[in-house]
Amino acid sequence: MPITKQSQPIKTVKQHLEDAGYKDAELIPMAAILYHAGGLDGIVKKFPQLNLEQEYIETTKTTDPKQVDEFHRQHKILFQNPEYKKIFNLLYYHLENKLLEMKYENILSQECDFDDFLEALQKNFFRKYRGNKERQDVSDLDNDLPSIKSSLVHLFKKAGLVTEVLPSKTQYDAALVFGATYVSMEDRLQYLLKMKTEGKINAVPPVYVLAGARDLWLDSTSDKYTAEMIAQKINIEQSANPEITPEPIFNSPEITPEITENSSEITPAQIHKKGMEIFDAINNDKKNEGEARKAVVKYFQDTYKITWPTEADAAEYLMQKYQNNNPGLINKYYIVNAPKKSNGNRPDTFDTIKQFITDIKLKPEFMARKGKERNILACSEQPYVNSQNATLKYLQELSPQLHTETIGQASSTFAKDNIDEISNASVKNILAEIAGQFYKIKQVEQALARQSNIVLA
Numbered sequence: 001m002p003i004t005k006q007s008q009p010i011k012t013v014k015q016h017l018e019d020a021g022y023k024d025a026e027l028i029p030m031a032a033i034l035y036h037a038g039g040l041d042g043i044v045k046k047f048p049q050l051n052l053e054q055e056y057i058e059t060t061k062t063t064d065p066k067q068v069d070e071f072h073r074q075h076k077i078l079f080q081n082p083e084y085k086k087i088f089n090l091l092y093y094h095l096e097n098k099l100l101e102m103k104y105e106n107i108l109s110q111e112c113d114f115d116d117f118l119e120a121l122q123k124n125f126f127r128k129y130r131g132n133k134e135r136q137d138v139s140d141l142d143n144d145l146p147s148i149k150s151s152l153v154h155l156f157k158k159a160g161l162v163t164e165v166l167p168s169k170t171q172y173d174a175a176l177v178f179g180a181t182y183v184s185m186e187d188r189l190q191y192l193l194k195m196k197t198e199g200k201i202n203a204v205p206p207v208y209v210l211a212g213a214r215d216l217w218l219d220s221t222s223d224k225y226t227a228e229m230i231a232q233k234i235n236i237e238q239s240a241n242p243e244i245t246p247e248p249i250f251n252s253p254e255i256t257p258e259i260t261e262n263s264s265e266i267t268p269a270q271i272h273k274k275g276m277e278i279f280d281a282i283n284n285d286k287k288n289e290g291e292a293r294k295a296v297v298k299y300f301q302d303t304y305k306i307t308w309p310t311e312a313d314a315a316e317y318l319m320q321k322y323q324n325n326n327p328g329l330i331n332k333y334y335i336v337n338a339p340k341k342s343n344g345n346r347p348d349t350f351d352t353i354k355q356f357i358t359d360i361k362l363k364p365e366f367m368a369r370k371g372k373e374r375n376i377l378a379c380s381e382q383p384y385v386n387s388q389n390a391t392l393k394y395l396q397e398l399s400p401q402l403h404t405e406t407i408g409q410a411s412s413t414f415a416k417d418n419i420d421e422i423s424n425a426s427v428k429n430i431l432a433e434i435a436g437q438f439y440k441i442k443q444v445e446q447a448l449a450r451q452s453n454i455v456l457a
Contacts, residue, residue: 008115013040014108016117020441021386022159029158031104036148036155037431040120043112118438126435129428133289138432140425149427150419156430162382162414165407167195169375172205174360176378178388179211179336179352181222182314188379189322191409193329201377204330208359210352211315212338215308217293218275225317227268227275229309230300235265237306275300312337334359350443353391357398376404382411383430387437394444398451 011019017030034040112120130138145152156162177188195201216226275296283292297308312335319333338347338355347355376395380388389406396402413426 008113010111010113012108013043013110013112013117016112016114016438017108020390020437026159027108028101028104029155031107032100033152033155033159033431033434035103035107036151037125039124039431039434040107040110040117041124043110043116043120114438114442118435118442121435121438124435125431126439130432138425138428140423145424145427149422149424152427152430153414153419153422156383156414161386161430161434162411164382164410165385167200167377167407168405169377170200170202171375172201172377173374174376175205175207176356176376177207177209177315178349178378178380178384179209179214179311179315181220182216182224182226182318183222184381185209185211185311185315185318187409188381189318191381191407192377192379193322193326195407196329205377206332206334207319207330208334208336208356209315209319210336210338210349210356211312212310212336212347212352212355213340214311214346215293215297216310216314218272218296219279219289219293223314225314226309227271229313229317230271230275230306231266231268233306233309234271234300234304237304238266241305271300310337349388350391350394350440350447353394354447357395373401373403376402378404378406380406380408382408382414383433384408387433387440390437390440391444393441394447397444397448 013031013034014027017027022030175192177185177192179185180188189207192204192207196204216223216229218226218230220226278296278299279292281292282288282295300306301308315335319330319335323330323333336352336356336359338351340347341351376392378389378392385406385408389404392404392406395404413422416422
């Protein structure tokens with residue numbers, strides 16, 4: 001993620017966190033996360049781990065071996081008495097907590113400009129734990145995290161990174177559903193509908209799904225119905241152009257004969273089987289997911305002359321299903337379809353927000369209240385609420401009349417009681433998401449600096 005360095009005011013870490021929306025009760029937990037996971041290494045010098053013997057030597061200002069030996073002798077005598085040992089452990093625990101609290105306060109008081117703060121998070125969290133990988137491709141292997149995972153999971157909850165975020169109002173003019181895999185979009189939509197059925201909001205306003213030209217993946221269990229959409233496209237194309245015929249592999253008795261026996265149409269099961277053969281052949285070392293996915297797309301596009309289904313197609317599929325199954329609950333919906341970036345990369349959350357701005361100017365029911373206050377409720381899920389909410393500042397800055405907030409259900413992963421059931425990859429993704437939140441803040445600031453006039457009024 002490139003960062004443009006600009007002249008900026010120096011602020012404390014506490015101020016950077018407050019500017020990002022963290023509440024008072026979340027500041028110490030956030031400082032603890034940054035301390036234990038080394039998020040600000042390079043800005044904040046790490047304190048040494050607490051060592052009782054070292055504390056004694058520093059306190060007495062001596063390294064006299066005789067005094068150290070005496071300390072050990074007294075220490076041993078005390079520990080022979082269970083009551084002394086209990087008291088000693090309590091005092092040690094209290095001392096350790098006090099020292100840690102001082103360390104966290106020290107981190108919050110450190111001064112740096114925003115770019116240095118952001119670069120530290122990018123280096124120590126995002127590039128270290130995620131890099132160029134998609135969230136679901138982050139490795140579970142890690143030699144450092146297991147020793148601090150329990151502490152981090154506890155701190156994530158204290159900092160509000162994995163807990164539920166509810167709406168603050170009951171009436172909204174529009175609802176946004178952040179795009180994602182089919183499963184995640186469905187979870188977010190269900191959470192919005194749950195807010196209505198539980199009386200948290202009075203009605204479901206027009207829903208805008210913030211999707212885009214992000215190719216779906218056959219290898220992902222989260223991208224449901226991908227094979228179904230591909231099969232549908234191929235069969236429609238074959239009906240219109242009979243010269244396009246299935247490859248022999250689809251008619252081979254070795255490949256799903258129970259499906260092909262009495263049908264001339266290609267089925268989702270066959271699509272998935274063929275796609276995974278291509279994917280596994282390229283990703284045999286588990287390090288080439290991106291190239292393997294591109295190869296799958298190229299094969300079906302070149303062979304069957306179809307347009308590969310995207311997140312926007314999945315969003316349309318989802319909304320049609322829910323509108324049909326929930327008559328009267330979802331009255332209107334719109335699919336925001338952000339195009340790919342100029343370099344061919346997938347559009348990100350900020351791209352979908354910009355496309356939403358373009359789209360709503362064409363919606364009379366939204367612009368009819370131009371100049372009046374309008375409340376927008378965005379639906380995400382933890383641990384993405386903070387980072388995705390950061391992009392909405394762009395809307396609010398362009399129009400003071402637009403009030404936005406992001407809600408989301410608690411992370412089911414971090415609700416587990418057994419810490420061993422929480423993967424290292426899940427912990428890594430939250431650390432990367434913290435860095436992602438501040439990157440999005442920078443992204444919005446740069447976009448606003450380029451904005452010469454108000455788009456929405």
